[in-house]
Amino acid sequence: MTITEKLLARAADLDACRPGDFVTCKLDMVLANDITAPIAIDQFREMGATAVFDRAKVALVADHSTPTKDIKAAQLVKKMRDFAREMGIVNFYEGCHGGIEHIILPDFGLVLPGDVVIGADSHTCTYGALGAFATGVGSTDAAAAMATGECWFRVPESMRFRFSGTLRPWVTGKDLILYTIGQIGVDGARYRAMEFVGETIENLPMHERFTICNMAIEAGGKSGIIAPDDTTKAYVDQRAKRDYVMLQSDADADYAECYDWDASVLEPQVSFPHLPENARPLSAVGEVPIDQAVVGACTNGRLEDLRLAAEVLKGRTVDPNVRCIIIPGSQEIHLQATREGLVELFLEAGCVVSPPTCGPCLGGHMGILAEGERAIATTNRNFVGRMGHVTSEVYLANPAVTAASAVLGRIGGPDEL
Amino acid sequence: MPIQGTVHKFGDHVDTDVIIPARYLGTTDPGELASHCMEDIDADFVKRVRPGDIIVAGRNFGCGSSREHAPIAIKAAGISVVIAATFARIFYRNALNIALPIVECSEAAESINAGDTVEVDLKGGVIRDLTTGQDFAFAPLVGAAQDLIQAGGLVELTRQRLAAR
Numbered sequence: 001m002t003i004t005e006k007l008l009a010r011a012a013d014l015d016a017c018r019p020g021d022f023v024t025c026k027l028d029m030v031l032a033n034d035i036t037a038p039i040a041i042d043q044f045r046e047m048g049a050t051a052v053f054d055r056a057k058v059a060l061v062a063d064h065s066t067p068t069k070d071i072k073a074a075q076l077v078k079k080m081r082d083f084a085r086e087m088g089i090v091n092f093y094e095g096c097h098g099g100i101e102h103i104i105l106p107d108f109g110l111v112l113p114g115d116v117v118i119g120a121d122s123h124t125c126t127y128g129a130l131g132a133f134a135t136g137v138g139s140t141d142a143a144a145a146m147a148t149g150e151c152w153f154r155v156p157e158s159m160r161f162r163f164s165g166t167l168r169p170w171v172t173g174k175d176l177i178l179y180t181i182g183q184i185g186v187d188g189a190r191y192r193a194m195e196f197v198g199e200t201i202e203n204l205p206m207h208e209r210f211t212i213c214n215m216a217i218e219a220g221g222k223s224g225i226i227a228p229d230d231t232t233k234a235y236v237d238q239r240a241k242r243d244y245v246m247l248q249s250d251a252d253a254d255y256a257e258c259y260d261w262d263a264s265v266l267e268p269q270v271s272f273p274h275l276p277e278n279a280r281p282l283s284a285v286g287e288v289p290i291d292q293a294v295v296g297a298c299t300n301g302r303l304e305d306l307r308l309a310a311e312v313l314k315g316r317t318v319d320p321n322v323r324c325i326i327i328p329g330s331q332e333i334h335l336q337a338t339r340e341g342l343v344e345l346f347l348e349a350g351c352v353v354s355p356p357t358c359g360p361c362l363g364g365h366m367g368i369l370a371e372g373e374r375a376i377a378t379t380n381r382n383f384v385g386r387m388g389h390v391t392s393e394v395y396l397a398n399p400a401v402t403a404a405s406a407v408l409g410r411i412g413g414p415d416e417l
Numbered sequence: 418m419p420i421q422g423t424v425h426k427f428g429d430h431v432d433t434d435v436i437i438p439a440r441y442l443g444t445t446d447p448g449e450l451a452s453h454c455m456e457d458i459d460a461d462f463v464k465r466v467r468p469g470d471i472i473v474a475g476r477n478f479g480c481g482s483s484r485e486h487a488p489i490a491i492k493a494a495g496i497s498v499v500i501a502a503t504f505a506r507i508f509y510r511n512a513l514n515i516a517l518p519i520v521e522c523s524e525a526a527e528s529i530n531a532g533d534t535v536e537v538d539l540k541g542g543v544i545r546d547l548t549t550g551q552d553f554a555f556a557p558l559v560g561a562a563q564d565l566i567q568a569g570g571l572v573e574l575t576r577q578r579l580a581a582r
Contacts, residue, residue, distance in 0.1 A: 023561040038487055039445050047575040065443075072443030120508055122483040138485035138511035152561040186430055187477035191506050222476060222506055275430060302513060362439045362482070384433045385457045388489040 002158040003227055004193040006092040007133035011116035012245075019157040025251040027057065028132075029111055031119030033101055034062040035324040039139035041203070042119055046147055051266025053149030055088045059110060059119075061101035062094035064358045070364035073306045101329025102126040102214065102298035102367040104293040106206075106356045107330060109239030112245045113228040118151050120140065123298050123380065125216045129209035130236065131228030131240060131246055136217060156222045157256035158193040160250075163200035164306075165264030170367070170414050172308070173208025174378065174398035176200070177215040179271035182279030183259070190220030192256060195249065200263040201226060207237045207302040217277040255260050268413055270376075271396035274384045282401060282413050292375035293318075293406035294387075295399050296354070300378035303333045305399045310342045312403035312414045318350035319409030325367045351406070363387050369394075376405045419538040420497040420518070421547075422469040423498045425462060426531035427455075431474050432481035433508065445486070447493035447561050454490040468495035471537070473529045475501065479508025488512045500544060502526040513562055516570035525553040539566075558560065 001009070003014060005219070011025035032040050035270040037060050060080050065073035065402065084092035091110060098104060102123050104174075105111050113131035117124065118143035127134035145151050161180055176196075181188070194216045201209070209226050216224030228236075228246040236244060267281035295309045306328060316320045318324040324417045328334035334356060337343050345351050359366035361379040369375055369388030374393070377387070382394035395411060404414040435457045437450055444450065455462040455565060472491065478501035479487060488511045491499065499512065502523035512519045518539055524546045533548035544553040559565055568574035 035442050035484060035486075039489075041444065043572055046572045048579055049575075051546055069544075070443065076443070076445075093577075122481065124483075136483040136507050138483050138488075138507060138514060140485060140514040141510060141573045144571050147575060147579060154560070186480060187503065187505070190477065190503060217481075217507075220480065220505060237540075362441075364439055380435070381432075381481060383432045385438055386434050390457045 001194065001250055002195060003131065003247050003249045004133055004195065004223060005155060006247045006407045007114065007116060008153060008155055017155045018154050021155045023155055024150050024152045025116045025214065027145055027149055027151055028115035029057055029117040030060060031061065031105065031117070031121065031124060032139065032142045032143055032345060033064050033121055034066065034080055035064045036120035036139045036142065038076045038345065040143040040146065041079060041083045043143035044099050047143060047147055049147035050337060052067060052089060052146045054089045056090045057104060058089050059091040060084050060089055061098060061104065061167045062073055063098065063100045064362065065364050066094060066109040066357055068094060069357060072327065088354055096331060099333065100212045100298045100301055100358060103301055103329035105321060106130060106210065107239065108334065109241055112236055112242065112244035113232060115242050118145055122217045123214050125208050125221065125224045126214040128213035128216065128223050128225040128319055129206065131226065133223055135223045154192055155194045158195050159189055160195050160197060160199040160255045160258045162258070162260045163263040164198050165200055165262050166264055167200065168266065169245050170268050170400045171266055172206055172398045173211040175266060176263060176316065177212045177267045178271050178276065178279045178396060179266055181219045181276045182269065186218060186275050186277045186356065187220040190218065191222055194219065194221040194224045195226065196226050206231060207304040207344050210302065211299055215276065218380055247332055251379055268401045270401065270411060271382055273382050273395065274392040275394060276380070276382060281345050285411050288323055288411040290373065290376050290405055290410060291373040292362055292367060292369060293324045293402050294327065294367060294375060294377040294379060296329065297358065297403050298329070299380040300399050301327055301329025303336055305378065306333070306337050306342050309399040309403040311347050311399050313349040313351070314345055316349055316368050316404045316417065317405045321409050322352040322406050323367065324406035325360065326351045327359060328356055344407060360387050376411055378402050418538045420469065420473045421534065421536045422497050422533050423467065424468065424471050424473050424529055424531055424533045427472065427474040429475035430477045430480055433479055433484050433487040434481055436487040437484065438477065442484065442486060447489050450486050451493035451543040454494045463494065466494050466496065469497045470495060471535050472496050472499045473526055474499070476503045479503050480505035483507045485511045485515065488515055488517045492517045493558055500525050512567045515573040516566065520555050522553050522555040
């Protein structure tokens with residue numbers, strides 16, 4: 001069996017399962033945010049539910065429109081907060097205690113290797129980086145899961161992506177996943193589990209593994225997964241407050257498709273509008289002037305991402321025609337970035353440092369694009385109108401390329417500075 | 418009773434950000450969401466759509482964000498069924514959960530034209546293009562997906578399960 005099949009079989013209390021089987025799994029965590037929870041709460045009540053299945057296994061995170069951008073957003077967050085209090089939900093996060101859901105849940109040790117997790121947010125697949133099965137669902141699935149603690153799944157076929165070789169300077173996990181999506185397309189892994197293996201992956205730190213699994217959904221994947229190892233264990237052991245299990249795929253596991261790529265030849269990647277599959281090597285980008293650069297999001301808002309952007313911005317100044325917005329992924333990250341001097345460095349370089357929020361990534365607030373404007377961003381989607389006006393454009397890249405582009409005033413890499 | 422309506426046609430990879438842009442996610446009201454459905458790729462869709470109409474699209478319909486506001490907006494706009502070559506996984510689940518009928522059929526998605534009058538027999542597994550006279554067969558839902566449609570959506574199914582405990 002693959003690691004994904006083992007995870008699902010274990011949570012379904014089965015000895016084994018195969019792709020195509022329908023299984024009902026016990027859930028270790030159910031997540032929703034300020035966009036999806038309000039509908040889930042209505043559906044939860046509509047179902048006749050009066051209590052959540054486990055007060056410690058539900059996480060409600062206000063991150064999309066926070067700090068609340070308008071009265072409507074404030075009402076939605078209030079609805080979620082009131083529900084959390086009424087139900088006694090332990091893991092409710094907003095404001096001073098919070099951050100972006102897919103950054104804080106792993107950071108707070110709320111999702112662990114071996115877990116089966118659903119979240120009413122498509123980027124829930126991020127937790128696959130821990131060796132958990134995690135997938136996005138809608139509000140009604142989240143509501144039923146909050147009530148019952150269970151969810152049905154069709155066991156997905158797995159695809160294996162093997163990367164070998166040492167990464168070149170300024171090439172990161174973000175580039176590996178943009179390259180992958182560029183190769184297979186935005187529906188290339190539809191309904192499937194994307195398993196990332198090989199020495200390049202084994203040598204990646206956790207934050208880059210999160211970035212890779214975060215974007216599995218951009219290839220249509222049901223989940224992304226990286227087998228847990230010593231790197232995972234070192235990350236988790238500082239955070240876990242309960243036992244966890246580290247599973248591996250069997251050597252003879254079946255895969256629907258396998259890809260083997262030499263990562264040592266890859267350049268930083270840039271995905272052009274309006275689909276993440278439009279990935280190009282940086283040298284093939286050409287002259288693309290930008291109006292805005294955004295470093296942040298559940299994709300690349302971790303402390304190490306900020307350090308990478310800071311390394312590029314140190315002693316430099318953002319182009320006068322560019323708004324560069326830095327968004328730490330959580331309050332903890334913001335505090336640590338301040339202690340390390342990163343925030344001061346960003347401010348001196350001419351960046352705006354935002355409180356943690358999903359904000360501009362989904363065109364919510366804190367950096368919305370006007371007609372015809374163009375942004376480079378470390379976010380995960382570049383759909384039509386994603387960051388603002390329907391004629392605006394988003395180019396996806398890693399934090400180093402995004403920071404370098406902010407200085408250059410056009411899309412380019414740190415080597416051009 | 419088969420569904421019958423006029424077809425609104427869309428291409429591949431219609432994402433949930435264009436089905437209902439994030440700037441309208443301040444509400445959960447189906448009617449309000451419906452009033453902005455598809456506006457970033459088809460500004461006149463909301464004006465043209467009539468109750469019972471049908472969306473026909475290409476590959477990977479509903480990709481992107483998990484926002485259930487997307488199938489809610491489509492359903493509240495009056496769409497009776499979405500036919501696509503393929504659906505993105507989360508949208509597929511969400512549509513079943515709120516009992517918005519969806520049909521995967523690549524031949525129909527390719528052949529049916531915008532403006533055609535189409536009849537869909539969900540139980541019989543047949544799509545009939547009354548304008549061109551073409552028929553298309555599709556496979557019925559199986560497993561948990563079938564249970565959902567039979568119950569009328571996940572709210573009803575969960576209500577039954579909770580009551581039985």
